[in-house]
Structure formats: structure tokens, C-alpha cells
Amino acid sequence: MAEFSGQDIDCIRGERRVLSGTGFSLQSGHALILRGANGAGKSTLLRLMAGLMRPHGGRISWDGTDIADDPAEHNRRIVYVGHADAVKPALSVIENASFWAELAAGSGMTASEALDVLGISHLAELPARYLSAGQRRRVSLCRALTSGAQLWLLDEPSTALDADTTEALRKTIEGHLASGGMTAISTHADMGLAAAATLTLGPASGVAA
Amino acid sequence: MAEFSGQDIDCIRGERRVLSGTGFSLQSGHALILRGANGAGKSTLLRLMAGLMRPHGGRISWDGTDIADDPAEHNRRIVYVGHADAVKPALSVIENASFWAELAAGSGMTASEALDVLGISHLAELPARYLSAGQRRRVSLCRALTSGAQLWLLDEPSTALDADTTEALRKTIEGHLASGGMTAISTHADMGLAAAATLTLGPASGVAA
Amino acid sequence: MSAVSVLFRRELRLALRQSADSVMVIAFFVIAVVLFPFGVGPEPNMLARIGPGVIWVCALLAAMLSMERMFLGDYEDGSLELLVLSPVALELVVCIKVAVHWLTTGVPLICAAPLLFVMMNVPEEIWPVLLWSLLLGTPVLSLIGSVGAALILGARRGGVLLSLLVLPLVIPVLIFAAGAGDAVLFGDGAKANLMLLGGILLGSLALTPWATAQAIREAVA
Amino acid sequence: MSAVSVLFRRELRLALRQSADSVMVIAFFVIAVVLFPFGVGPEPNMLARIGPGVIWVCALLAAMLSMERMFLGDYEDGSLELLVLSPVALELVVCIKVAVHWLTTGVPLICAAPLLFVMMNVPEEIWPVLLWSLLLGTPVLSLIGSVGAALILGARRGGVLLSLLVLPLVIPVLIFAAGAGDAVLFGDGAKANLMLLGGILLGSLALTPWATAQAIREAVA
Amino acid sequence: MLHYFANPTRFQRLSRRVEPWLLAGMIVCFAAGLYLALFSSPVDYQQGHTVRIMYIHVPAAWMALFCYTAMAVSAAVALIWKHALADVAAKATAPIGAAFTFLALVTGSLWGKPMWGTWWVWDARLTSVLVLFFLYLGYMALRDAFDEPGRGARASAILVLVGFVNVPIIKFSVDWWNTLHQPSSVLRMQGPTIHPDMLTPLFLMAAAFQLYYFWLLLVRIRRELMANRVRALRHRQAAAE
Numbered sequence A, B: 001m002a003e004f005s006g007q008d009i010d011c012i013r014g015e016r017r018v019l020s021g022t023g024f025s026l027q028s029g030h031a032l033i034l035r036g037a038n039g040a041g042k043s044t045l046l047r048l049m050a051g052l053m054r055p056h057g058g059r060i061s062w063d064g065t066d067i068a069d070d071p072a073e074h075n076r077r078i079v080y081v082g083h084a085d086a087v088k089p090a091l092s093v094i095e096n097a098s099f100w101a102e103l104a105a106g107s108g109m110t111a112s113e114a115l116d117v118l119g120i121s122h123l124a125e126l127p128a129r130y131l132s133a134g135q136r137r138r139v140s141l142c143r144a145l146t147s148g149a150q151l152w153l154l155d156e157p158s159t160a161l162d163a164d165t166t167e168a169l170r171k172t173i174e175g176h177l178a179s180g181g182m183t184a185i186s187t188h189a190d191m192g193l194a195a196a197a198t199l200t201l202g203p204a205s206g207v208a209a
Numbered sequence C, D: 001m002s003a004v005s006v007l008f009r010r011e012l013r014l015a016l017r018q019s020a021d022s023v024m025v026i027a028f029f030v031i032a033v034v035l036f037p038f039g040v041g042p043e044p045n046m047l048a049r050i051g052p053g054v055i056w057v058c059a060l061l062a063a064m065l066s067m068e069r070m071f072l073g074d075y076e077d078g079s080l081e082l083l084v085l086s087p088v089a090l091e092l093v094v095c096i097k098v099a100v101h102w103l104t105t106g107v108p109l110i111c112a113a114p115l116l117f118v119m120m121n122v123p124e125e126i127w128p129v130l131l132w133s134l135l136l137g138t139p140v141l142s143l144i145g146s147v148g149a150a151l152i153l154g155a156r157r158g159g160v161l162l163s164l165l166v167l168p169l170v171i172p173v174l175i176f177a178a179g180a181g182d183a184v185l186f187g188d189g190a191k192a193n194l195m196l197l198g199g200i201l202l203g204s205l206a207l208t209p210w211a212t213a214q215a216i217r218e219a220v221a
Numbered sequence E: 001m002l003h004y005f006a007n008p009t010r011f012q013r014l015s016r017r018v019e020p021w022l023l024a025g026m027i028v029c030f031a032a033g034l035y036l037a038l039f040s041s042p043v044d045y046q047q048g049h050t051v052r053i054m055y056i057h058v059p060a061a062w063m064a065l066f067c068y069t070a071m072a073v074s075a076a077v078a079l080i081w082k083h084a085l086a087d088v089a090a091k092a093t094a095p096i097g098a099a100f101t102f103l104a105l106v107t108g109s110l111w112g113k114p115m116w117g118t119w120w121v122w123d124a125r126l127t128s129v130l131v132l133f134f135l136y137l138g139y140m141a142l143r144d145a146f147d148e149p150g151r152g153a154r155a156s157a158i159l160v161l162v163g164f165v166n167v168p169i170i171k172f173s174v175d176w177w178n179t180l181h182q183p184s185s186v187l188r189m190q191g192p193t194i195h196p197d198m199l200t201p202l203f204l205m206a207a208a209f210q211l212y213y214f215w216l217l218l219v220r221i222r223r224e225l226m227a228n229r230v231r232a233l234r235h236r237q238a239a240a241e
């Protein structure tokens, strides 16, 4: 029963204060939905959670120990899917997907299973250069499915996805939570997850428990 | 009372047939919503409408004359906002917006008015490098508002936008239609426009009138 | 205000904002030339002998390095297809971009050249001729380079492919330009060389914009 | 299968499939060298004299051209931050990328060199020494280049900036490497030069991966 | 006329009929040319037997120039009249031309060793041929640097046309910069200046090379057309699915 939490986090980007005094806490089996207007700081918070940036104030901790203490350990716990889909145009869809799967060497599903779940297995051999926006997005989402990581950090995962795929994604996330995983998702369109706490960011960021 | 229409359009991309026998027709004051699963061909059709690609079969015509006959003329009629937001990180928000406005030299609103409408006037002087996903998206949407073009071609315009901005965008489009403009919009989330015909693309593309 | 001037100012602003390109082109130029004394040894008269050639070759390579980006940025962020759709004629857009590229790379090269003449102790009497050759030659580099830069858009291999395409095409420029110096030293004046360079310049001015524009249309289709 | 080999095969596949392909690097190398006779004129003995230096400088520039893309692609499409987050140590990732870069650029350069020795009619007796100098020197170029390639992430117009950062650092390599040839010709053997090159190689092997990894961490933060 | 042959099926029929004749003519010319060249042609008083290299070198060099010209012409046709066949012809010509150029370079430098005492000199013609070789390489590299075949075709067509300026430079380089290399002594306004006993085998070999080129061209074009047809079939299937 792991716990991932942050207390009064401050973050400054480009000489401007993005987050101040934000806090959150997340238990396994639960989801944290980040809402807020554009520029509220959702992506920033997710990057902080991933350990890509250090907060200028406050601390982010896993089971009470600051994630900065052992980054390698934290990296094994998380998977991060950001605005930028790390999809190589020159590689085929399956090559893209299986690379990250093998690199993480986690207990998640295999690359081809993930392609199946996201409904692009028929494109497996296609160079990613030929993908449409939503197809690219699905390829980058494969990373979460294959990683086997405990904490999924998803930045607007349903962007560019059609209704069916969004639904499939929701189911997958539910499954991940049911198996004791946890996730933090930034989104503008409510995905209707059960067991989800919502943290609304904005000029005055509140605290969600 | 202009009319923009296409008859049994075929299109092949990367060795694969994307559109076959698709048709549409659009009168001023009306909107055409393109729906369809990922990879159905929405973006492709919009690029064809913009004249960026030529259909391999069929024709796309404005008031009966093929748009390929006078590309320059067609360029003056349309504005295209695609998946790729042509936002230069090195330029400030207002510089980005006003460049396209001045280049089009159209009868649309001024760049700063457009920033106001989309609620990013407070970021005008910020280098676009520092923008969040949604903020970038808004900057690229400014192009449509400032162009003064008669036909707006918008590819998933509400991507990454928060609720308020999506609403503001809807209002703006309504206004554009009311003033005799027309628009073709690809989207997965219904924007709830009045006077909108829907063309659903897919393995078997239908015809909308 | 006219679309041309709008476009021109934007290009210029981008070129200058993006971390002072021109400064870097000069710096590369200078460093590359300076490498030679290290590479081939410092005898003054030998340096004087190879000076003009080395300087020209390095100018060419420096221009080459900055060439790949001429359209790449606009291509990747979607600006290029919008420029194709803009009311301005694409050939004109190309000319403007080339002009800016020359202003931000060619001109700095020319300004830096005299310094290098001193370093490679090039005989004074051929300085003016070499400067003229640079003045006539560097625009040709930008022009021919623009064709290559447009052709490689969307290609699997960028910069090096570009060099493979462009270098063979610019060799005549190199011959006449670097030859101008010797022509002066060996009596027969460099008029012929400079005339030829001028001819090449006019020729490429007349032809390349169309080729480049066509290549761009293909790229965004 | 081990993460290292996964990474290695991916890098190799990418290198061969998209970025500066080895064939291209050779082509650029050869063409760049070929430019010099055009520039400085064709006298054989003069070419022989400057040959080693020219060849080394061009090898350096060729490596440079392909260097820019070492991390840029991964940075722009977000792969780099994911590699930082991956369980594999970033220093290891860097080493793999450098190794692949050397395999796809350095090795081809070495293979192409003899051809150029012929063209610049470099005296046969110094061929082996020059090849050794390339064998020891080119990995250093890839290693030092990786630091530069990581430092320029984010800065636009990387190519030229990169050269700026790297060229000064590799000047020693150039001096010893190109000097090796003369050392042989002028009696005193090239052992010293090659030893020094080897030393530089070991030194940069020990230091650069950490510097590069750190630069990358800064870039993605 | 062009449009008449444009039709692939008609072209296939025609080329199938022509190819054997080309092949036969080539063999005859090669046989005769080689015999005359190697045995019955006079030995050069200063060059000795090395002069016989000429019978390979010169035709190869001519073909190198000819192929690029042919490529440029078909590229232009392909660009302007959107001629599928012309494009295929350009694609098929490139490797052949590159091969001839390489042959000219190799035989040339083989000849250079005895004549000039070195494999390679920086002589205008030699280097311009080298540049030509690079142009061929560039064309082929650009051609297959794209995933969409069409893109590569059009891009490389533009490149060929731009690069065509080089051909006259090669042809006349020797007259412009006086160099080690022979000035044109066969293909000139004032008529040839070398001995007829050398001229006949030279022309026979040249003819043989030409025929060889055309034969290979037709074969390659036919293969390419086959490939295109297969691709077209795949499209229809993709549409059907």
C-alpha cells in the first residue's frame, strides 16, 4: 500500500511562479485528476512528479522518502507520457513500441498486446512517419501499458484520440488501478474514472486528499 | 452566396488509399464537421480542401471552378489551422500572431484583438517558448481570427484547449458563420455548432450535403 | 504594410534572435581556417600560397553548415505549408529567405575575411580581388544552397545529404573565385574570373528560385 | 534481453535508417578534400605537403556535421527525457550513443582515407601512421563532440554553435595527428604523437560521458 | 509520339520486340571492336600497348556524359509533362551512368599511371568527371532518401536539371583550362584528328556501349513497370479492405 504525496510545492518556470503551495497525496488503487485552465501548471506538476524537474520549494515523496534521494529507484516506479510523443518516424510502429517496452524491461504487457489494446495492431509494420495524429498518440501511450510501472503520469492522454480509443484507454487505466497501481492524469475532458480525486490547479492552487 | 464542394475524391498517401469516392458540399453561413476514427482521413481531406495536396481522383471546386485552376485565388479565400501550430519559440506571442495577420493582410480582426478573444493578451510579450500546450494552440488559432478568410479549415481546433477557451472559440466560429463565412472542422468532441452538417469518414466514406 | 517587408523583417528577426547565428558562422569560418596552420604546419610562404583556397573552401563549408536550417525549421513546425498557402508568391518568399540567409551568413563571412588574410599572410595586392570574389560568390552559395535545402525536406538524412547535393554544384564558383587571386599574381588580371562569377550569380539568380519553390511545393504536398 | 543491447540496436537502426548515413559521411569527406585542389591549385608536391593536414581537417568537419544530430532528434521528440527517466544509467546511454556515432561515422572515414591519400598523393611511407592517427583520433572527436551536442540542445542553429564549442577542444588532436606524418618524414618517429593521441583518447573516455550526461540532465529539466 | 509510347503495356510489347536486336547488335559490335582494338589496330609510337586502354576509356567517358544528358532530358519530361515512363527512364539510367563514369575514372587512372606517372592528377577534366560521379551518387542518394517514392522522384528530377550545368563544363574543361588531358580530338567541329585505323575500333566500341546502354535501359524499365503494377494492385486491395 504505497503512498505518493507532495507538500506545498513551489515551482518557477521562465522567471514566473507557476505553482505555489500546491500539495497532493495519492494511494495505490487511486487516480489523481489534474484540472485547470491552460497554463495552470498541470504539465509542470506532472514533470515534477516524474522527477524531471526539482520543485523550488516543498517536497515530493514516496512512502515518506523524498523522490530526489534515489532518482534511479523512482524511475523504476513511474512511466511518464507527456505532450511530446517520443515516436521515431523512421521506425515502424512495432519497433517504436517494443523499444521502450524492452528498455523498461518491466512486468507490463508486451508491445504487440499493447498495440492490440489500443487498436493499432494492423499498423504494426508501418513506418511511424505515416501515422495520423491520433495513431501517433496511441503509439506513445503504448509506453504506459508496456512499462509495468506502478505510477502512470499521463499528460492529456486522450488528446487526438477518437471515442472508442478513449474508452479503451479508460478501461485499461481502471484495470491498472484495480491491480493496485496509481495514476495522475491531466485532462480537460473528464474521463469518468472511478476512485479519482480531482486537484484543480489555478492562480490559487488548492490541496486534494 | 459562395459554394464549396467536392465530388468523389480519391486520395492515396504513402502507398495506401485514404479516401475513395468522398464528397461534400458547403454553402456560406454553414459549417461542415468532419468526424471519424483516427486515421479515417479527416486531416487528409482538410489538406485537400486547402489545396496543399491534389486529389488522385475527383475534383474540389469553388462555385463550380476547380480550385487547382487558380491556387493563388483559393489561397486568398481560405485559412488552414493544422495539427502543427506554426509557432516560433523565439518570437513573442504578439509577434507570432501579427506576422500571419499582416502577411494575410485580410479584413479580419487585428492580432491583439484575436489574443483578447482567445484570452492570452496577458501573454502578448512572452516568448512563445514559454507557452503551455493550450497556450500555444491558442496562438496558432489566432491565424484564423485575423485572416479574414471566407473559409476556415480547422483540424481539431479544440485540442489542448480548456473549457472556457473552447466556448470562446465556438462563439467566434458562430460569428464567422453569421457573417456569411463557412468552415470545415475536424473534431472528436462535438463542438455543438448550429448550422453544421456532419461528414463521417471511415473505411466507407459517405456524402454530406 | 507590404507582405514582402513583413516577411523580410520576420526572417531577419528570427535569424538574429536565434542565438546570434551570424556571429557563429564567422566563428566557425575563422576557427576552421585557423585549424590549417595547425594541420599543415606554419611556414609563411606555404600558408600564403594556400591561403586564398583555404579561406574560400572554409567559407563554403561555413555557409554549408548554416544552410540546412534555411527551411527546416519552417517545415517542421508547419510554417512552410502556410507560406505556400499565403498570398505571396512562393518564389518571392524563397528570394527573401535566401537574401536573409546571405545577409546573416555571407556578409559576416566577407567582413571576417580580411582578418584571415592577415593570419594566412595573403599578399596585399590580391585582397581586393578576393573580397570581390567573396562578394560575388557567397550569394551564389546561398542561392544554390537553397535548392539543396528545399530538396532534403522530409528526407531521411539531412545535413550530410545536403552537402553531397550542393558541394558538387558549387565547385565552379570555387574554381573561379580562388583562381582570381592567382590570376592577379601571375600577371593576367582577374577580370575574367570576376566576370564569370558575376555571370554565375546572374544565372543562379534567374534559375534557382523556381527550382527551390518547386521543391518546396513537392515537400509540403 | 539486456537494456544495453536493446538501446544499442535501436541507435544503430536509427543511425542507419535516418540520420547522417555512413555513405553520406564518406561522400562529404571525400568531396570536402577534393575541394582543396580546386581551391589551392593542383601542384602534386604542394598537395602532398598539405595532404595530411587537409585530410584531417576534413575528417574533423565531416564528423562535426553528423554530430549535431547525436541528441537533437531525441531531444525534440521527447525521447531524451524518457531516456533520462529510464532505468539505464544516463552515462551508459551516452556511451552507447557515442559508440554508435563512431561506428557510423569514424569507421567509414578511416575506410575512405586511403583513397584520399592517393588523390592528394601523400607519400606511402606515412600512410600507416596517418591511419593509426585516425583510428585513435576519430573516437576522440565523437566523445568531445557528444559534450558539444548535449550543450547545444535547445539552442537553435546548433550546427555552427556546435562547431564553435568543439573545434577548439579538438585542436590538440589535430596537431598531434597531422603532426604524426611529418614526424615520420623528418626522421624522428611518430611514436610520441600516437602515444599522446592514445592518452587524449583515454582521458576523454574517462571524462566526457559524465559531462555529457550532466549537460543532458540540464537540457531536459 | 511520346504519348504513344507512354502507355506501359504498349511499351512493354514494343521493348520485348526490340531488345533481342539490341542485344545482338551489341554482341557483334563488341566482338568486332575488341578484335580490331586489341589485335589489328596500330600500336602508338610513344604510348605502346597502353594506347589500347583508349578503346574502353573513351567510349566509357562519352557514355558518362551521354547518360547524364539522357537523365536530364527524361527528368525534364517527367517534371513538365508528368510522364511516368520518363521518370522511370531517369531512375533506370542513373546507376548505368554511374557505372560508366566509374569505368572512365578507373581506366583513365590506369592509363594515367604509365602516361603521366601518377594514378591521379588534379586536371580539370579528371576532376570534373569526378564531380559528375558525385552528381550521380547524389541523385541516387536523394532518390531513395524518401519513404514516398513519388517525393524522391520529383526531388531528384529537380536535382538532375540543376546539376546539368556541369556537363558542358566537363566537355569543354580541357579547352578552357589547358591541362594534361587530351583535348577533344574526335568529337570536334573540324573533324577527327586521329588515325582511321584507331577511329574504326573506337567507334565500334562506342556503338557497342551505346547498344548495351539501350538494351539495359529497356530491361530495367520493364522491371520497374512490373513493380509499379504490383504496387497498383496493392492499392486496389487496400481500397477493397
Ligand code: HEM
Pocket: E054, E057, E058, E061, E062, E104, E105, E106, E107, E108, E109, E111, E112, E113, E115, E116, E125, E126, E127, E129, E130, E170, E171, E181, E182, E183, E184, E185, E186, E187
Ligand atoms: C581518371 C582519369 C581520366 C578521366 C576522368 C578522363 C576523362 C575523359 C573524358 C570525360 C573524355 C571524353 C572527352 C570528350 O568527350 O570530349 C575523355 C576522352 C579521352 N581521354 Fe581521358 N580521362 C582520364 C585519363 C586519361 C588518360 C591518362 C589519357 C591518356 C593520356 C586519356 C586520353 C583520352 C583520350 C585520347 C580521349 C579522347 C579525346 C577525344 O578524342 O575526344 N584520358 N577522357
Ligand SMILES: Nc1ncnc2c1ncn2[C@@H]1O[C@H](COP(=O)(O)OP(=O)(O)OP(=O)(O)O)[C@@H](O)[C@H]1O
Pocket: A013, A014, A015, A018, A036, A037, A038, A039, A040, A041, A042, A043, A044, A045, B129, B130, B131, B132, B133, B134, B135, B160
Ligand atoms: N519551458 C517553459 N519555460 C518557462 N515557462 C514555462 C515553460 N513551460 C510552461 N511554462 C509556463 O508555466 C505555466 C504552466 O505551464 P504548464 O504547461 O504546466 O500548463 P498546463 O497546465 O499544462 O497548460 P495546458 O493545459 O495548456 O497544457 C504556463 O503559464 C507557461 O507559461
Ligand SMILES: Nc1ncnc2c1ncn2[C@@H]1O[C@H](COP(=O)(O)OP(=O)(O)OP(=O)(O)O)[C@@H](O)[C@H]1O
Pocket: A129, A130, A131, A132, A133, A134, A135, A160, B013, B014, B015, B018, B036, B037, B038, B039, B040, B041, B042, B043, B044, B045
Ligand atoms: N504523411 C503521410 N504519409 C503517408 N500516409 C499518411 C500520412 N499522413 C497520414 N497518413 C495515413 O493516412 C490516413 C489518414 O490520415 P489522417 O491524418 O487524415 O487521419 P485523421 O482522420 O486526421 O486521423 P486523426 O484523427 O488521428 O487526426 C492514416 O491512416 C495515415 O496512416
Ligand SMILES: [Mg+2]
Pocket: A042, A043, A044, A083, A155, B132, B133, B134
Ligand atoms: Mg500541459
Ligand SMILES: [Mg+2]
Pocket: A132, A133, A134, B042, B043, B044, B083, B155
Ligand atoms: Mg488528423
